């Protein structure tokens with residue numbers, strides 16, 4: 123019998139790569155989709171033809187119980203979230219509900235459907251749960267590089283909501299004996315990245331300038347540093363965590379950090395352009411509280427799971443710029459679906 127996985131956030135960047143990975147491992151994959159006429163669903167149906175869809179919303183407890191009852195998964199990957207940090211200041215309550223309380227609702231759906239209570243814990247054959255935790259929880263970092271033991275100091279409502287989901291996952295593991303783990307993932311990118319995130323904003327900006335479709339690129343803080351990796355590498359780590367002998371949390375990142383300025387330099391250079399002629403610094407794009415530096419120590423994942431990233435920062439930037447040059451030259455719309463080809 124094929125193992126069965128249910129993925130929330132199937133319409134997002136990671137959902138697509140994880141679904142492809144699990145299908146290639148012989149899984150039956152189900153994706154949770156929300157809304158009456160979600161515009162991203164046709165894209166999922168086209169790209170991920172073997173994925174089955176089930177309706178549900180992280181805001182709606184009953185819909186999650188119904189989804190778990192219907193799918194009867196062996197593994198649940200909770201990737202659904204409001205994931206764009208600046209939006210979390212504009213819609214802080216919604217972010218708390220989706221990104222934070224959504225974790226509670228998924229865990230409760232699993233607990234209720236599995237008949238787990240405080241007195242009657244989990245047993246063999248239990249549903250395994252993966253929570254998409256984030257390096258944003260480290261926020262104003264207490265040490266560098268960051269490990270599984272580094273204390274959290276989140277700097278946005280998003281980071282706070284993720285910290286809630288992280289501790290709750292740990293608590294359900296300890297309270298009910300559930301196989302529930304968090305991957306503390308550092309930034310990971312790809313040609314499927316949403317256009318609002320800085321890597322994709324830059325790769326699209328470079329492509330537009332190169333093709334004569336734009337004259338400038340407006341950016342916020344160029345000094346912030348991130349540990350950027352390739353999303354395809356990171357979803358393998360999610361699967362490895364749920365395939366491990368026991369439930370443990372892991373930091374996943376490359377261990378290398380680059381500034382936004384270095385990202386910009388590399389992306390413009392990949393298209394033979396001089397970035398200083400085109401980039402405009404826009405103070406309105408600065409955040410109320412910035413996370414200045416993130417850098418992972420992925421030693422535990424390397425030694426215990428055997429996980430290694432395969433794509434370097436330079437290869438990632440070149441991959442994204444080349445993909446966006448092709449996309450725009452072919453008349454594709456980055457807000458739609460062509461980049462998912």
Ligand code: NAP
Nearest residue numbers: 131133134135136179180201202203205254256307309310
């Ligand atoms: P993404 O592309 O923004 O995808 C977010 C997903 O969440 C979408 O499929 C979206 O579905 C879904 N969603 C939003 N609201 C929902 C709701 N009320 N009910 C159900 N689903 C809902 O994010 P990503 O980059 O793939 O990241 C996946 C997860 O990893 C997120 O939880 C993110 O916070 C976390 N994470 C990401 C990174 C990174 O660098 N990418 C790093 C650390 C952690 P719709 O299409 O319906 O909006």
Ligand code: G4F
Nearest residue numbers: 205207256257258308309318319320321341342343346407
């Ligand atoms: O690409 P970003 O928006 O990603 P951010 O805020 O680091 O969050 C991403 O990674 C997290 C993991 O660490 C995830 F949990 C989260 O869901 C998301 O996937 O911004 C990266 C950096 C920031 O310091 C920002 O201030 O780029 C800086 N930046 C400078 N100019 C910009 C811009 N970011 C955006 N989005 N747009 C700009 O114009």
